[in-house]
Amino acid sequence: MCLAIPAKVVAVNGWLAKVDMMGNQREVGIQLNPEVQIGDYVLVHAGFAIEVIDEAIALETEELLLEEANAREDGT
Amino acid sequence: MPEKMEHKDKARALAYLAAISRLADQPLTIMEVCGTHTMAIAQNGLRELLPANVRLISGPGCPVCVTDNSDIDRFLFLAAKPEVITATFGDMIRVPGTKKSLQSLRAEGADVRVVYSTLDALELARKNPEKEIVFLGVGFETTAPTIAVSIETASRENLTNFSVLSLHKRVPPALRALAADPEVQVDAFLDPGHACAIIGTRPLEFMAEQYGKPGVVTGFGVLDILEAVLMILEQRAAGRAAIEIQYKKVVKAAGNVRAQAMIEQVFTTADASWRGLGLIPESGLNIRPEYRAWDAAAKFALPRFDSPSPSGCRCGDILKGRIAPDECGLFSATCTPLQPVGPCMVSTEGTCAAYYRYARK
Numbered sequence: 001m002c003l004a005i006p007a008k009v010v011a012v013n014g015w016l017a018k019v020d021m022m023g024n025q026r027e028v029g030i031q032l033n034p035e036v037q038i039g040d041y042v043l044v045h046a047g048f049a050i051e052v053i054d055e056a057i058a059l060e061t062e063e064l065l066l067e068e069a070n071a072r073e074d075g076t
Numbered sequence: 077m078p079e080k081m082e083h084k085d086k087a088r089a090l091a092y093l094a095a096i097s098r099l100a101d102q103p104l105t106i107m108e109v110c111g112t113h114t115m116a117i118a119q120n121g122l123r124e125l126l127p128a129n130v131r132l133i134s135g136p137g138c139p140v141c142v143t144d145n146s147d148i149d150r151f152l153f154l155a156a157k158p159e160v161i162t163a164t165f166g167d168m169i170r171v172p173g174t175k176k177s178l179q180s181l182r183a184e185g186a187d188v189r190v191v192y193s194t195l196d197a198l199e200l201a202r203k204n205p206e207k208e209i210v211f212l213g214v215g216f217e218t219t220a221p222t223i224a225v226s227i228e229t230a231s232r233e234n235l236t237n238f239s240v241l242s243l244h245k246r247v248p249p250a251l252r253a254l255a256a257d258p259e260v261q262v263d264a265f266l267d268p269g270h271a272c273a274i275i276g277t278r279p280l281e282f283m284a285e286q287y288g289k290p291g292v293v294t295g296f297g298v299l300d301i302l303e304a305v306l307m308i309l310e311q312r313a314a315g316r317a318a319i320e321i322q323y324k325k326v327v328k329a330a331g332n333v334r335a336q337a338m339i340e341q342v343f344t345t346a347d348a349s350w351r352g353l354g355l356i357p358e359s360g361l362n363i364r365p366e367y368r369a370w371d372a373a374a375k376f377a378l379p380r381f382d383s384p385s386p387s388g389c390r391c392g393d394i395l396k397g398r399i400a401p402d403e404c405g406l407f408s409a410t411c412t413p414l415q416p417v418g419p420c421m422v423s424t425e426g427t428c429a430a431y432y433r434y435a436r437k
Contacts, residue, residue, distance in 0.1 A: 003112055004218070004270050027195075028193075029193070029195055029222070029225060031225045031334075031338070032221055032222070032225070032332060032334055032335045032338065033332070033334070034334070043270070043273070043326065045218055045219070045222070045270060046165070046192065046193050046194070046215075046218075046219055046222045047192055047193020047194070047195050047196065047222065048193065048195075048221075048222045048225065050218065050221075050270065050273060050274065050332065050335065051273050051326055051332065053325065053326060054325065057325040057326065064296070064297050068116075068119065
């Protein structure tokens, strides 16, 4: 599954980062992108940051995911 | 057209469709090889929006769907062991093996836990020292680096009760098998956005250079997919074949070098059997001998199974794009999302599941 969710890095502690992922806080592994900093936006897949992305892209992707989630709920 | 599309996006979509129509004077078949693309196309009714000359078909893009029946029976064998806690991503829970599934085993008392991340599986191992935690490694190159990290972490911490059954597969060898197969009639490919974020585009270039098939690394929205289709048509009009990136905001040609290094450190390539496509050389990832202590296949001396596919299930032909789901005799009759026969229906991103949900008349 290629699903990857945008998230904002709010804290970094060793190999883990605390992120804000579409309203939820969770911890993700940053072994694949160890240079991430607080304030960066990342794409999260299976609990790991796989890519650092622009804020603009993060927000666009969030919108897209919300649209799709709503579409699924509506059964369209 | 998705109803909730904003005005400006609708305008862009219509502009792409107009440009696509102008260039679609000859038939063109495009295959996508990513479960998330399968769903995005089905959910948004893109096949109906595109001109009749442009055919979008689904290929082997769902790692759950391409897991061979024999491999399913192998992990069910492990999951049934009383000392084992099986940790797995959610989409494997209902996949049927020859006789059982993880879900049915769980009903019989097996300890099966759905996890979101291998990091959760590592934590299970730390918290349950008297148990053996086996993680089911299913996924392509987007997921494989995360499993590599978990094995490397277990090795560093000397976490002896954690192991991984690696059923990981690689996308480029599957593309090669499809390009070389005379039964597969595809002109171009939509390439997987996040798998390519990891591996970059270099491993795909042979598709254009050796086989003359254009490929576009594509994002997951309607506009991304339409733009990619247009890029393919433009290549054809110019008589070119190349691997291009539509999903530029996320994918670099070099990919994620660190993630590639992690895969290389922990895994080695090996021949692997794909449901429907058979044995594909170098298409699997096996755990390296130096990490043998975290390789569930070695640790549990897992027997080899020779399991036949369920009778009447045409998942294999569907994965090659040879038939559509509704051409399978079981589709919607004996095989439904509630009672799936094969993985193409079980997986939330399987071709049959997508078709059942969005495309049935």
